[in-house]
């Protein structure tokens with residue numbers, strides 16, 4: 449099964465990217481590609497040049513060379529499991545990354561849709577304050593679990609699934625959050641422009657509504673591309689209209 453469909457889920461921190469990604473996975477069986485997770489799969493292999501992965505970026509972002517290396521490893525050299533649909537969560541993060549991705553799409557003859565989730569700043573701030581993660585359900589060697597946890601029905605400070613204590617994401621600390629937000633706003637105009645130049649379908653979706661409404665919009669957008677590459681997503685649209 450070769451990958452024929454990629455969906456990039458973009459947006460500012462706390463807009464709901466992980467929630468949308470989880471819905472896409474649940475409804476289509478897509479696999480999720482996260483750069484921060486994949487880097488751990490490749491960087492410790494014996495013949496990998498470690499210098500590629502050193503970065504002095506304040507948010508820990510890797511350089512373009514490392515990103516190009518990982519995209520090649522994942523999607524051209526078969527190190528990421530093949531799946532009819534792959535969701536790229538929070539990627540591409542720059543216009544250069546978008547261009548690298550477009551090269552991969554060409555090689556694979558795959559379709560890439562970019563979905564940008566948008567919400568007013570006050571909505572993002574409220575979601576940041578509410579957001580909790582569970583380090584038991586999502587053990588993370590770097591100590592930075594990031595998937596939304598479900599608060600308990602009786603005790604919202606505890607995880608509904610394991611009963612463990614929920615906590616904030618370290619990257620949701622106000623200073624780091626502000627840095628992530630401003631980086632997103634700096635970079636998204638060039639990503640939009642690159643998508644237009646490369647003729648990549650780019651969809652802007654209002655994410656200030658509830659998660660189900662937001663997901664319905666996305667399913668409709670993705671289900672209407674009119675090619676056979678849409679089939680898993682077309683099936684999904686039938687379920688939600």
Ligand SMILES: [Zn+2]
Nearest residue numbers: 582585607610
């Ligand atoms: Zn838990």
